Amino acid sequence: MLVDSHCHLDFPDFAEDLDGIVSRARAAGIARMVTISTRVRRLQDLLAIAERYDDVYCSVGTHPHHADEEDGIAPDELIALTQHPKVVALGEAGLDYFYDNGSPEAQARGFRAHIAAARATGLPLVIHTREADEDCARILEEEAAKGSFRAVLHCYTGGRELALKAVSLGLSIGFTGILTFKKSEALRAIAAELPPDRILVETDSPYLAPGRFRGKRNEPAYVVEVAKVLAETRGVSLDEISRQTSENFFRLFSKVKA
Numbered sequence: 001m002l003v004d005s006h007c008h009l010d011f012p013d014f015a016e017d018l019d020g021i022v023s024r025a026r027a028a029g030i031a032r033m034v035t036i037s038t039r040v041r042r043l044q045d046l047l048a049i050a051e052r053y054d055d056v057y058c059s060v061g062t063h064p065h066h067a068d069e070e071d072g073i074a075p076d077e078l079i080a081l082t083q084h085p086k087v088v089a090l091g092e093a094g095l096d097y098f099y100d101n102g103s104p105e106a107q108a109r110g111f112r113a114h115i116a117a118a119r120a121t122g123l124p125l126v127i128h129t130r131e132a133d134e135d136c137a138r139i140l141e142e143e144a145a146k147g148s149f150r151a152v153l154h155c156y157t158g159g160r161e162l163a164l165k166a167v168s169l170g171l172s173i174g175f176t177g178i179l180t181f182k183k184s185e186a187l188r189a190i191a192a193e194l195p196p197d198r199i200l201v202e203t204d205s206p207y208l209a210p211g212r213f214r215g216k217r218n219e220p221a222y223v224v225e226v227a228k229v230l231a232e233t234r235g236v237s238l239d240e241i242s243r244q245t246s247e248n249f250f251r252l253f254s255k256v257k258a
Contacts, residue, residue, distance in 0.1 A: 001031045002227055002242050003249040004220040005174055006092075006126065006154045006202035009035040009056065010045045013206035013217055021219050022053050028221040031055065031246070032256055036092050036126055036154075038063035040073055043081060050086040057256050059089035059126055067102035067110045078117035088255040090118045091126030092154060095139075098131040111139055118149040124252045125151040127171075133162040144169045150252060155204045156187070163190050167198050172252055174200040177210030177218060180229045188233045196234075200252070201226045201245050 004025065008014075014021050025033060035046055037059045046058040060081045062070040078090060093114035095107050111127075118125035129136040136158070143149065153166050154174040163173055173194055178184055191199065203226070205218035210225035231241040250258045 001029055001246050002201065002223055003032045003034075003246050004030055004203050004205075004223045005034055005152070005200045005249050005253070006036050006176075007033055007205045007220050008038070008207075009033070009049050010042070011206055014219075018049070021221075022056065025220040026055070028224055029242075030220050030223060032057065032249070033220050034059060034088065034253065034256075036089075037061045038092065039066050040070055040078070040081070043087075047084060047086060057086050057088045057253070059091055060087050061089075061091035061093045061114055061126065062110050063092055064094050064096040064107040064110065064128055065099065065101035067106035069102075071106045071109065073110070073113060075113050075116040075120060078114065079120055082117070082121050082123055085255075088253050089124045089126050090114045090121070092128040093125065094128040095132035095136050096128060096130045097135075104135075108135070108139065112143060115139075115143045115149055115151075118151060119143075119147050122150070123255060124172075125149060127151050127153045128155070129153055129158060129162070133158045137162050137165045140166065140169055140171070152200055152252060154200075154202060155208070156190070160186075160190050160193070163194065167194060172198045172200055172248060174202045175226060175230055176202055176204045177208040177213075177222065177226055179226055179233070180211035181214075182211075188229075191230060192233050192235075196244050197248055197251075199230070199245060200248055201230060201241075
């Protein structure tokens with residue numbers, strides 16, 4: 001059994017093939033899928049999908065690319081939206097300095113609001129961070145000082161220092177198909193070093209298809225390929241990685257039915 005802890009089933013890439021996507025994931029042994037929110041104002045689209053399939057859940061949050069568009073959404077509003085039984089996480093929220101989408105100020109405000117909501121609800125925050133290691137680490141430290149919260153740094157591509165800082169704060173790290181790319185030696189070195197109880201696998205589909213499917217549309221079934229490389233990287237069996245990452249998922253996303 002494996003879990004795809006981060007996909008985007010509401011994206012147009014899947015619109016004409018959603019039943020097939022879910023069926024192939026089930027056939028590949030993917031027990032749960034979490035379709036991740038990028039805009040709070042479009043939560044109903046995610047809920048429609050999550051309510052359609054027993055094994056699909058969702059989050060609620062604002063991607064940093066849309067931070068200006070949804071600037072000012074307060075923690076209380078996020079908290080209220082998590083009352084739905086299929087909403088099992090906050091986010092994705094965070095910092096992205098790679099693209100010039102969303103001002104750094106709005107991104108930081110949104111990031112902190114989502115952390116506050118995660119702290120208040122006990123639900124995990126799905127963190128998006130890209131080319132922003134220093135600011136991300138600073139905000140995580142400042143917010144952790146106000147009270148603990150649960151989170152995963154998804155689709156990790158940052159440096160070793162941020163990964164270890166996150167783990168030291170009790171957070172988890174999620175790996176995608178990027179782990180399988182030939183030029184990802186540094187990322188695999190980080191993945192090999194992390195504690196076994198802090199790692200998750202995901203697809204971030206429809207993006208970032210793993211090596212053997214590179215250039216094609218990604219989908220949740222392909223999380224198996226990420227798990228295979230993670231197992232090889234850590235020197236354990238696929239069965240062990242499947243067991244460990246699934247246990248980690250259900251512990252972190254504790255609202256999801258095991």
